[in-house]
Amino acid sequence: MSDLNRRDVLKLGAIGAAGAVAGLGFPAVIRAQAKEVVMLGIWPFTGAFSDVGPILDRGMKMALEERGMKILGRPIKYITRDSATQAGASTRRVEEAVDGEGAKFVIGPWSSGVALAVSEVAKRKKVLHYFSGGTEDISGARCHRYSFQWAASPYTAAKTVVDTFMKANPRAKRWHLLVADYAFGWSVEKYIKEVGKTHGLEFVGADRHPLGEREFSNYVTKAAGNKPDVVAMINFGLDAVTAAREIFNFGLTPKLPLIMSWSSGVEELVQLTPEIRENIWVGSNFYYTADTPVAKEFVKSYQAKFGGPPGYAPSAAYGMTRMLLHGFDRAKSVEVQDVVKGLEGIEVNDLVGRMRVDAKTHQTLRPFFFMRCKPKSAMKNPMDFADIIATGDTPLPAQYAACKDIGSF
Amino acid sequence: MLYALMGLGLSLITGVLNIPNFAHGALFAVGAYFLFSAIHAVGNFWLALVLAPVGVALLGLVIEYAGIRPLYAAGHDYQLLFTFGLSLILGEGIIVVWGPIGFSQLPPSILRGGLDLGFIFYPKYRLFVMVMAGLLVLATWLFLEKTRYGAIMRAGIENKEMVSLLGIDVHRLFTAAFALGAYLAGIAGALTAPIRGLSPSMGVDMLGIAFVVVALGGLGNLLGAIAAGLIIGVAQAVVALYWTEASVAVIFAVMAAILLVRPQGLFGIR
Incomplete structure (x- = not known):
């Protein structure tokens, strides 16, 4: 203590005070954000396909809730944005969620044309993007490392x-x-x-x-x-x-x-x-009498919750989210590029049966x-x-x- | 003819009340859903077809009396915002009552299937709708042209102050015009249900076309609305035969082309 002068004491005091504030005050948010895994569901809540937006949301939530809203010990923060089935609105909102909320994993939207635009944002922002739809371009002419296709080719x-x-x-x-x-x-x-x-x-x-x-x-x-x-x-x-x-x-x-x-x-x-x-x-891409253990369990729990069988929309959202979470498990990491590698070549028995992600195209073979x-x-x-x-x-x-x-x- | 029916109702409200009724599409959808519920309640399509638009007219009456009338003093913008908000409320109301997923309503069994007209095979129900909508347009036209109250409504479109100075209750006129416009939207929705089915967004699809009809015919011009409805319908049908991809775009192309030549619309004077 004898070596400390007044200036050192003041410095230590300032550092200590800052640490205390960091432990108690708003920097706690920053620490929580660093630990949270932020996942974005970009679903059509308005515009064309607005009838399926809420049920897509249901499917994704169900898959996350099965894991207790956690992955690899970290809490999952699930956020949504309205795609409005418009490329402009979707890309703007995805960028805002990535920049503003720290979203690193994006699932959706529901229209192929809009998804191609979102896929470009994923590539530019280096965030993982999972989509289910009929365009072949996500896993075809416009393929890249960050986007994956869940629907059959x-x-x-x-x-x-x-x-x-x-x-x-x-x-x-x-x-x-x-x-x-x-x-x-x-x-x-x-x-x-x-x-x-x-x-x-x-x-x-x-x-x-x-x-x-x-x-x-x-x-x-x-x-x-x-x-x-x-x-x-x-x-x-x-x-x-x-x-x-x-x-x-x-x-x-x-x-x-x-x-x-x-x-x-x-x-x-x-x-x-x-x-x-x-x-x-x-x-x-899905029918509720599909004879797989995962589908049977999902259909049972969906019917108990919502009173009717799930169609393709909630099942796709559920299935994509499950695949994404399998990617985390395989990667043993929450970093985007590790999860991408975790998904590449993954082979699981999941919602619709045997499913494998082709590492060369990111097409799910199913x-x-x-x-x-x-x-x-x-x-x-x-x-x-x-x-x-x-x-x-x-x-x-x-x-x-x-x-x-x-x-x- | 359905476009003419929608355009006529919207034109009537726009003309008399001097507000673009953004809830007109929602009233169209409510008419379809009322038909669906009425069929389930009374078990008879024809009775339901009578009851459903009457229900929408009563709803229109309440909307004008309780919602729009208190806003006359507040000004035009407030009424406009009210009808816009109302369209959202009615749209969400449909989802709350009937659910977000749409469904189908079959035509009555006597009108199922098609008729071979020699040059075309056409569904019986669509032929019925054409005739029915034509009769409704004609009846509305006769009411407006040949009855005293119709003359008052037309006078209300031209000069509300003068009508009021003549001792006519102009507020009652507004209520009646809104209820009649709502009735026409409701019956158009009810007639459309077996063709296009029911979905919460069905009113949004129709509202745009109804506004095109009103703008094309001339704001508040009833004859113009009928003519514009027919022109739009025929243009869409003809283009779809030869260039199906352009069948929606042609509606707006026809409007743009005519408004370039006649900015006041086909029969508009202002």
Whole structure:
């Protein structure tokens, strides 16, 4: 003590006081932020797809709550932002959440076109981004180290749908396509046509409609005029529901089969009456009767909480979050780049069965479901919409792969 | 014809009350949901089709009396904000009462399926809607043109002060105009339900088109609203046959083209 002079005492006092303040006051927030793992759910709470925003949120929350809102001993701070299904709003809000709230792990949104914009933000900001949707570009032409795709490849979907349908209806060679005019529609259309070649299909028409179309009478008139054996839709959500209803009103179904190639399953089917659903065939990334232990447990707990079975939307949010958390476990780290490496090549038995993330493309290799809707008389309860008649997991053949080099960090 | 029906109701309210009714789309959606509930309550589509728009008209009456009327003194901006807020409240109300996920309503069994018209195969229910909406437009037009109260409403659009000076209760006129506009929105929604189904956002989709119809026809001009509704509907149908991707854009393209030539709208004078 004898070596200390007045100046040293003052210095030590200042440091001590600062330490005390840091322990008691607002710097505690800074310390908590450093320990917290901030995850952002960018979901459509307004605009197109606003009906599924809240249930996507549910799915992500359920997966996090299963882990007690913790990962590797650290608390998870879950925040949400409204994507509004607009690229501008989504990118601005993701940047704000990354810069302002310290979000390092982003899941969503729900539209392929918007997701591609968010993926660019993830690349620039070096945050991990998980998405589930129909565009092939996330794991294709615009792949990079920070973005991952949970949904099956559009090729896997097209192969499952076309092969299974043609096996059941070998004479249905004349196909009319009704396609949503954005990234998801283009991707699935391309592969339905490719796979269709192997079955000798003739595409007698392929009309594209804008996202949010509500007047399908003219599209249906054109489809009817082409005298197809089957109408295949590559659209989603309310677009698909409205079109299916119109096709029924025009009397095309149930005489002709209608394929909903990439459906959200429950969320769409519940909006159609049993009469409209007759002779509808449905491809989806999830159906609630999926026979896996994780799906059974999830469906049970979802039904107990919300009174109905989950569709593709909450299941995708739940599934993506689970995969992300598996990535943390494998990496044994909460650093973004470690978790990216943890996810690359990971192989788990999860929500839809065997799932593997291709390290070269960040595409999740996984089964895709194909269902046939039940007639009213065969339904055991009002939510018993369909039977799973096939699952397919054929990966994208190398000649179609657009992600040549996923690059470095 | 549905566009004309929506545009006519909105034009009536805009003309008489001098406010753009942002809740018009929500009233359209409420009409569809009222139809759905009425069918479940009374088990008869036709009776439900009568009851649903009457329910929306009564709702309109209450909205004008309890919501808009106290704001007449506050000024135009407040009424405008009120109708905007009301549209959000009604939209959220639909979610609270009927849920966020939409559903389908089948047409009555006699109107299911289609008719071969020789050149086109067309759903019976759509043909019914065309005829029904046409009759409603005609009835509304006759009411406005041939009855004393219709003449008062038209006079109210032209000069409210003069109507008031003639000893007519102008507030009652406002209430009646709003209720009639709400009725037209409600029946348009009810008729649309079996075609487009029900979803909480269905009113938002229709509101934009209704405003296009009103602007194109001339603000507050009833004949203009009918003509604009028909022009928009026909333009959309024709374009969709040859260039389906442009079927929505054409609505706004037609509006822009006509307003460039006639900024006051087809029949507008101001």
